[in-house]
Amino acid sequence: MNSRSVILLNLRSSKGVVESTGRVIIVQRRERNEKNLLYELRELAEAAGYKVVMEIEQVRLPDSRYNIGAGKVEELARLVKENNIDRVIFFNELKPNQAYNLRKKLDVDVIDRYELILEVFAKRAGSREAKLQIELARLKKMLGLVREWISLAKRGEFPGFMAGGRYAIDAYYKYVSSRISRIENELEKLRKVKSRRWERRRSAGLYSIALTGYTGAGKTTLFRALTNVEGYSDGKPFATLSTKSRKIRIYGLPVLVSDTIGFIDSLPSALFDAFYTTLGEAALADIVVLVVDISEDSTEIKRKISASLYTLLSLGITKNRIIVAANKIDLINDISTLKERIDIIKDMGLRVVAISALKGLGLERLKQKIYAMLPGKVRAEIILRGSYDPNSIGEKCKVIKFEKMDGNIYLVIEGRREIIEKLKGKVGSAVTNN
Ligand SMILES: Nc1nc2c(ncn2[C@@H]2O[C@H](COP(=O)(O)OP(=O)(O)OP(=O)(O)O)[C@@H](O)[C@H]2O)c(=O)[nH]1
Ligand SMILES: [Mg+2]
Numbered sequence: 199m200n201s202r203s204v205i206l207l208n209l210r211s212s213k214g215v216v217e218s219t220g221r222v223i224i225v226q227r228r229e230r231n232e233k234n235l236l237y238e239l240r241e242l243a244e245a246a247g248y249k250v251v252m253e254i255e256q257v258r259l260p261d262s263r264y265n266i267g268a269g270k271v272e273e274l275a276r277l278v279k280e281n282n283i284d285r286v287i288f289f290n291e292l293k294p295n296q297a298y299n300l301r302k303k304l305d306v307d308v309i310d311r312y313e314l315i316l317e318v319f320a321k322r323a324g325s326r327e328a329k330l331q332i333e334l335a336r337l338k339k340m341l342g343l344v345r346e347w348i349s350l351a352k353r354g355e356f357p358g359f360m361a362g363g364r365y366a367i368d369a370y371y372k373y374v375s376s377r378i379s380r381i382e383n384e385l386e387k388l389r390k391v392k393s394r395r396w397e398r399r400r401s402a403g404l405y406s407i408a409l410t411g412y413t414g415a416g417k418t419t420l421f422r423a424l425t426n427v428e429g430y431s432d433g434k435p436f437a438t439l440s441t442k443s444r445k446i447r448i449y450g451l452p453v454l455v456s457d458t459i460g461f462i463d464s465l466p467s468a469l470f471d472a473f474y475t476t477l478g479e480a481a482l483a484d485i486v487v488l489v490v491d492i493s494e495d496s497t498e499i500k501r502k503i504s505a506s507l508y509t510l511l512s513l514g515i516t517k518n519r520i521i522v523a524a525n526k527i528d529l530i531n532d533i534s535t536l537k538e539r540i541d542i543i544k545d546m547g548l549r550v551v552a553i554s555a556l557k558g559l560g561l562e563r564l565k566q567k568i569y570a571m572l573p574g575k576v577r578a579e580i581i582l583r584g585s586y587d588p589n590s591i592g593e594k595c596k597v598i599k600f601e602k603m604d605g606n607i608y609l610v611i612e613g614r615r616e617i618i619e620k621l622k623g624k625v626g627s628a629v630t631n632n
Contacts, residue, residue, distance in 0.1 A: 220284030222248045223277060227256045227266045227290050233501075235463065239289050239311060246317045251281050264303070265296045271303050278304050287314055291466065294346035312339065312466040319469075327388050334381045335469050337374050344371050396482050399454060403594035403617030404445070405572050406454040408480040409523075410510065411489035412502040413460030416525040420489055420555035421457035449569045450596030451613065456483065463505040470509075481513040485571050487564075488522045492539050492552070493529035499539055503546060521549045521567055528554040574615045578622060582607040591621060 224239050236253045243250050256266050264271050285307045292310040300308040316336055323329045344367060409417040425444040443456040458480055480486055488506055522543050530536045543550045551567055553560035583606050595613025
């Protein structure tokens with residue numbers, strides 16, 4: 199494949215063509231103090247539809263030309279040929295010139311983890327918003343690449359490129375830029391619609407909780423257990439991409455539960471930006487349930503909680519609004535291991551409840567804790583006179599007492615302060631106890 203066809207391949211995939219099939223080699227270069235995360239890269243590659251034929255690791259500082267060392271590139275080139283490889287996937291984020299040099303040496307397409315995640319997302323995106331967000335992330339990366347190509351070409355490090363169509367690249371650059379601003383406008387509109395919806399929900403007395411956590415922790419399984427609604431779950435990374443919500447009652451209070459996109463370690467920042475709205479819905483929730491797979495070993499638990507906490511904190515969610523659901527306890531056989539792992543979470547300064555979303559264990563305790571954490575609950579006694587419909591009140595809050603008295607209705611209710619104040623205004627009565 200010559201350099202032109204490599205470029206064309208990239209231009210095509212930037213328009214949303216996902217070609218994630220074929221045999222791949224995955225590669226991670228890491229420094230001595232960094233963890234081998236090839237198993238996670240393998241899961242992502244498989245979720246995208248690739249067959250992982252081989253894993254290669256190199257411990258060294260980054261090489262400016264190839265990221266891995268020049269000798270390793272030779273070895274890789276040989277393996278690519280011998281094993282009939284279609285693509286090479288790097289864990290490390292590749293600079294445009296590194297990707298270009300690697301493609302030239304290996305004679306196959308080379309992508310990094312960022313592009314791989316985008317492919318997984320693109321495969322799974324259901325909603326219009328998710329699709330737009332993915333296209334935006336792709337285009338932004340593309341724009342950076344095109345800029346780099348132009349500057350490489352100017353320095354003469356991109357032979358044949360200028361001659362191959364500077365005009366076409368300029369036109370492409372313009373096309374990408376204008377498409378980016380169109381998508382940003384549309385996303386902004388969607389964002390406004392969403393935030394108005396949230397305000398309406400709140401003023402209608404609805405509480406909200408968001409299920410968050412590392413990909414595969416069991417958010418969708420918990421969503422299903424809490425709401426009895428089917429959510430898509432296949433055990434592969436990023437099964438859920440866009441938020442799905444459902445209203446339930448937690449000890450009488452109306453609560454909107456949302457299933458959200460999973461986190462992953464060091465989510466590339468451009469992806470984080472693109473998915474900010476989706477993640478941002480968690481920021482608007484009253485309580486964030488952080489689902490953690492407790493069946494994994496302590497190091498993994500710590501690593502995944504730290505990655506999740508990092509994301510939550512950068513969305514402005516503080517620990518007092520978080521409760522950890524330590525999930526998959528059905529997979530742990532002895533109680534001392536369970537206790538040890540729960541203690542790790544407590545030591546991180548987090549509230550925690552042990553559950554099994556799959557087997558329905560510990561869900562009542564989780565609900566109790568969530569109920570206790572719901573902010574701004576107010577109790578009030580109200581006398582309904584005339585024709586005000588008690589059922590419509592029951593929609594918005596918890597009815598603790600309901601008695602008919604001299605043609606009026608006497609109610610004790612509990613709910614969000616906003617809705618209780620509003621009801622009191624409407625029915626014109628009674629005492630409030632905080
Ligand atoms: N044994 C056991 N397996 C569980 C439990 N909860 C979830 N799982 C399994 O874990 C895998 C991932 O579950 P999901 O609910 O899809 O995880 P998720 O957090 O929604 O994943 P993403 O949407 O990819 O972020 C599935 O195979 C589930 O069946 C549990 O309590 N016990
Ligand atoms: Mg899910």
